[in-house]
Amino acid sequence: MLSRSIDADELYLRLGQQLATMPANIATYTQENELWLSKTVALVEAVGDLTDRAKITEIANHYREHANYYGPSVWAVLQRSLARAELAAPAASAGAFIAAGNPLDAMTAIGKVLKEARSRVVIVDPYLDQTILTDFAPMAAEGVKIDLLSDAAYVWPTLAPAAARWVAQYASRRPLEARLTSPRLLHDRLIVVDDVKVWNVTQSFKDFAKRSPASISVAPAEIASLKIPAYADMWRAATPI
Structure with missing residues (x-):
């Protein structure tokens, strides 16, 4: 048994x-x-x-x-x-599951994670578009560096101009950098908070909980300890946009 x-x-x-x-x-x-x-x-x-x-x-x-x-x-x-x-x-874990068609709940759940950050947030998603900057990134506190890591094969063309406008508007008040990995290298969707905590996200941010339920959850410490250095290496090897 x-x-x-x-x-x-x-x-x-x-x-x-x-x-x-x-x-x-x-x-x-x-x-x-x-x-x-x-x-x-x-x-x-x-x-x-x-x-x-x-x-x-x-x-x-x-x-x-x-x-x-x-x-x-x-x-x-x-x-x-x-x-x-x-x-x-x-x-x-509260609020980690978001029913389909609840965009405000989705924004609130992700915003809660971003607000935890004190120095840096790394957002990983192969399909990033401007939504990450219009809907989610503004909820991080001023002074927190936001690093966006996407995939050269799947990133949406709207990300680069949105990132450029963000940098022009906020400069050092809300520092931002976006980079692309080699094509088809990324598979995860996650948020790394202050290089110590990892949140797994079940859908791309541009579609999060729009058409089907989604969840955001804390990765166990043993998993986070593997993902954090792995994505740090990917970030260093990625190409700025």
Whole structure:
């Protein structure tokens, strides 16, 4: 029998990710949908609410024969479980899951991370465009250096002129530098705060939570200790724009 427990922070993040990946065709039975549902059952059971545990078990037991009836019920159960898990999760995780179509919530969640910075923020995203400067970067405190790292193969052409206008307007009050890696080198989307803390972002900033749910979460210390020097090396090798 497996004995590994899951802490409140990890449970909250996993529930958010499970909700974000809910199949659009959940009302139609497929083996892939049933596999997704099986993982959902385990997560809902981990939250521990007896009513929702019974409900998700009922859904799973009848899903194969009556997917069109039971499938759509999963959303409400998963939403309630996520809300309960959020209450139990550490404050650092609060607001890390953003439902689709909530642009203000997305801005608030990312802004909370940027406001933590005291000296430097590194924003990594292969698909950066002007949105990172119009919607998000202004929430960092004055004096905090903002470094943007994108990918030469995927960066949007609107980033360079937006960065130039930012530098012209703010100069040393809000220092900014943008660089590009070699083509197709970047895969992560993340924020590095003061070279000590890493936040993982599930979608590109230009589309964050616009059409599908998204999340932003703190990387474990052991993962951050690997990513920070790796991206420092990428930054040094990247080409300024």
